[in-house]
Amino acid sequence: MRRERDTDVGMRLYDTAQKTVVELELGDHVGMYVCGITPYDATHLGHAATYLAYDLIIRRLEDMGHTVTLVRNYTDVDDSILPKASELGEHYLSLAEREIDRFAADMAALGTRPAAYEPRATRSIDAMITMIAKLLDAGHAYVSADRVLFDVATFPGFGKLSGYSAEHMTALAAERGGTPDDPRQRNPLDFVLWQASADGEPSWPSPFGPGRPGWHIECSAMGHAALGETIDIHGGGDDLVFPHHECEIAQSEAIHSAPLSRYWVHAGLVSYRGHKMSKSLGNLVFISDLRARIDPRAIRLALMAHHYRTEWEWFDSEGLTAQRDLDTLVGAAGGAATATGSAGGSSGLFAEVQAVLDDDLNAPTARDALLGAAAAVERGAGGAALRGELVAAAALCGIDLNRPPATAAK
Ligand SMILES: [Zn+2]
Structure with missing residues (x-):
């Protein structure tokens, strides 16, 4: 039996958007969306640190008497999983299936509270197409060659979450999967909503031609489908602040009258052997390996x-x-x-x-x-x-x- 919530007690968390620690004002029911993994490799300690932080928040909110609905997606189609599947000579969905099973086993072993919904991008394509069509209708998006792009000039708040300058965002976009130098873009920070699929890549029919979604629209569409126009707490790892969450805010708030999220919570990145853990550097500490020892x-x-919130190094x-x-x-x-x-x-x-x-x-x-x-x-x-x-x-x-x-x- 759920006990009465003590409304005098509140949790204080650092809100990335307000750039300060704030006392959360939450109703009895809390909708939470945490960006999930791209299931193309095993869960590493950096993932676990982020999901553990969210797990502690959930446990304390439940202890206070809140009911928390956690949504954590699987990005099972994007620019990371497709090349990996191709390299392995495997269908991308069978790779996703295997890695989702491993992730679920790792999360269960760590005792994290299960998500209420675990939407998969490939099963939410219709919702993404609907959003993109609305953005085109409203003049926030345009077609350029075989892509549909978000026009950041139509959204004056672009950059409000990170607080980064346009120059800094442009530099980061180039590092993090964007195409700021593409001359077909109206603005270097315009980002992909829909794109034609390369040979061998999955493709879905759409009013803007066959293709596949951009990464950012996936989370907006899945988040709204599960939690409505406004999520109470949204976040993930620090590296998602830009471009991922900045782009989510732009495309969602451009067509809604409410904020995408009331609070933004991000977890610091974890280093190992002197560098941030990253697949490209090969310095990942996998949870499955740790579980075999401790x-x-x-x-x-x-x-x-x-x-x-700190960035720290694992020894x-x-x-x-x-x-x-x-x-x-x-x-x-x-x-x-x-x-x-x-x-x-x-x-x-x-x-x-x-x-x-x-x-x-x-x-x-x-x-x-x-x-x-x-x-x-x-x-x-x-x-x-x-x-x-x-x-x-x-x-x-x-x-x-x-x-x-x-x-x-x-
Ligand atoms: Zn996301």
Whole structure:
């Protein structure tokens, strides 16, 4: 049974659009859209860090009494998956199917709350075509050769999410899949809504000719289909602020009278061996490899050691440290039942973890509080009540301490 929501308590998060930490004003029901993966390779630690941050937000919002509808899409047709499928000599949808299964297994192992909807781009083409037709009708888009482009000059707010200058956006567009130098564009920042498919690529019929959607229109169409014109919280990794989310805002708000999202939340990128994790550099740390060595709950603990908005570097030693920390927590919990009424527990641990999560998702301090409580239990303090509260506070962070460690630290 859902308990009454305490409307005096609010979560504070950094809103990318307002460029400050704001207190979220949310109704009983919260619609959340987190940009999902392009399923052409295994889930890496950077993905996990982003989805874990969102998972902690969801868990705390549910703890407050909100009902959260999470939508996380699969970008199963775009400029990344098609060349990879071709390189493998495999149909792109069979590649997608396999990688979606691996992603789902990784997310389940990490204990993330399941998404209510997991739309796939290839199953949402009609909604994209409808949006593009509206944009053309309204004069926000134009046909140029075999592409339909969004005309950014018709949307004065372009750049309002990132706050970037036109010069900076143009430079980033060139790095991130845009074609700012294409002379057929009215503006270097105009972006693709629809394009003719290359030989061997999938193609769908449309009023603007056969082809396939651009990446950005996919998420707008899937987000609106699941959550309506305005999403409460939308985000993903930091690298999506521009161009992806800036373009989503332009194409959605150009034809709607409401904002695309009330709040924008982005997670910092993770580095490894001195560089941001990227497929092109080959410095990815895969969740499936980590899971073979350490308990997935230890992966959560390791990720909690870093604030979601910081850019940070992963070191292999962190996995083993986190496994030892997990062992300590499980040992301290000692199979205690979750304390009933934990929020009012005598030690204040549960309330402390709630409060630091509310403070722009301060997971590192929440993790320290859990470990501090475990140390107190080991010193003989707190008794069964503190152990119960430790179990409850860890559960709020998505960590079940009543299961023995799955993998001993090696
Ligand atoms: Zn997206």
